[in-house]
Amino acid sequence: MEKSKKVSGKTLVNQPARLALNGQKFLRFSKHRDLGNGITEGPLYQIEKDADPKYLYLPDLGFVLGKTPLLAMHRVQVASF
Numbered sequence: 001m002e003k004s005k006k007v008s009g010k011t012l013v014n015q016p017a018r019l020a021l022n023g024q025k026f027l028r029f030s031k032h033r034d035l036g037n038g039i040t041e042g043p044l045y046q047i048e049k050d051a052d053p054k055y056l057y058l059p060d061l062g063f064v065l066g067k068t069p070l071l072a073m074h075r076v077q078v079a080s081f
Contacts, residue, residue, distance in 0.1 A: 014066045015043035019059065021070055029056055032064070045073065054078055 019026040026045035033041045043064065046053040055075045062068035 012066075013043065013064045014059075015064070018048075019045060019070060019073070021073055024073075026057055026073065029053070044076070 013032045015028060015032050017028050019028075025048040027048050029044045029046045030042050032043045035041060042058070044056040044058060046056055055077055057073040057075055059073055060068065060071050063070045
């Protein structure tokens with residue numbers, strides 16, 4: 001696995017459009033965003049063919065930073081307003 005790279009002082013993250021883990025397929029819902037002051041968000045994924053997702057999934061940080069293979073997807077409940 002390749003180490004994360006820095007371009008213009010920012011770390012590039014591993015965020016493919018599609019992921020698969022244990023037979024479950026995921027599609028990228030949103031890309032990684034740097035919100036400033038050390039706060040980041042994403043990348044977030046949804047289960048493939050889930051038209052109205054109640055949960056989004058965040059890959060392991062080690063995978064996002066390019067240090068480990070994909071080991072787990074962490075579920076995040078979508079807020080409804």
